[in-house]
Amino acid sequence: MKILSRLIFKEHLNNFLVTYFIFFTITLSFDFIDKIDDIIKAKLSLYDSIVYYLFRSIYLHSEYSNYALLISALISLNLLSQRNELTALFTSAVSLKRILYLSMSFVILAGAFNFFLSSYLSPKFLLKSEQKINKGLSDIGNIDDLIFKKDFGFIFIDLVVPAEDILLNCYIVDINPRTNLIEHIIFAKKIERQGGNWIAFNVKKTDVNKKEVLFSEQLVIDELKNLKELSPLSYRAEWLTIRDNIKVIKGGLKSGININSYLYLLTRKIFSFLSLLLLFLLSFPFGIQLGRTKKNVEVLFLSILIFTAYAVIEMVIFRISRSANLYFAIPPVILSVIVLTFTYLTWKNHFFWWGEKKALPGERYLKQ
DSSP: OHHHHHHHHHHHHHHHHHHHHHHHHHHHHHHHHHHHHHHHHHTOOHHHHHHHHHHHHHHHHHHHHHHHHHHHHHHHHHHHHHTTHHHHHHHTTOOHHHHHHHHHHHHHHHHHHHHHIIIIIHHHHHHHHHHHHOGGGTTOOOSEEEEEEETTEEEEEEEEETTTTEEEEEEEEEEOTTTOOEEEEEEEEEEEEETTEEEEEEEEEEETTTTEEEEEEEEEOGGGGGOGGGSOOOOOGGGOOHHHHHHHHHHHHHHTOOOHHHHHHHHHHHHHHHHHHHHHHHHHHHHHHGGGTOOHHHHHHHHHHHHHHHHHHHHHHHHHHHHTTOOTTHHHHHHHHHHHHHHHHHHHHHSOOTTOOSOOTTHHHHHO
């Protein structure tokens, strides 16, 4: 079976590289046209412009990598069928299940790498690219563990909740300029921007010299007004890694903040890997059967049609569910049911029936 594994993996890998390069070229070309005005306005040097597009290319990978993988898988199966290699495998007692498992193994490996890159590295590089354009983001590159200096002391922020103008677990420390010792410590579990002011809730003020502790429910933090770096807090969803999402969700649950949007974001990122496998199961019969009668162009058009339709349906279901404030696990369940239903009908009506017994490997396929 090592020979068979090498055959399947080599076919999938070769077609994936070609398809990926085509997607990369098209996507980067459109992105270049879209972002060139921003580069001119920011007056970036040639070196910074090249670095900017290098960072952007890593982010763009997450936009097309899974679809390039699925389309290349269909093309690979189509070519194996056209060259009668599948027929030769079936007559050699190689079951269709074995071909499915080998093809899916390649999809799982490549999909896992795409998932890691898209979920952990891509958002960081996207933020770095934005920092090249927007210099105001340079000092808040992370959403956690932020430290800002002030005249005599510093401000420590444990977590920034993106797009909400909320800071969690904040320490404002005053230092005596003569002795360099801490004089006052203000701790707030939550600081929220309301209008032009930063309002702290559940505040504990500690006077180190007098050893006194005072508590207050609300307090205006004037020190934050002078921190210009805190003005651009509207993080976009693409800038958050899975780790960032989890940290925001944990902090929001402890502080009573509405984190429904972050739950949806985390669910969609995790579901992207599962949807890759579901779509491969749906499209697998087309790659096998169409190769006998259809050309590669027709198979390519059909695959693009299927995956585009799924992308639109996925976007609509997630947006409607989020607007209706439904439980975050409902959209993946709905999408899974839809894809699995079409998968069942596809395998039953256009492919051999998996549950049939006493059939030789590929026998039903050969009879058609």
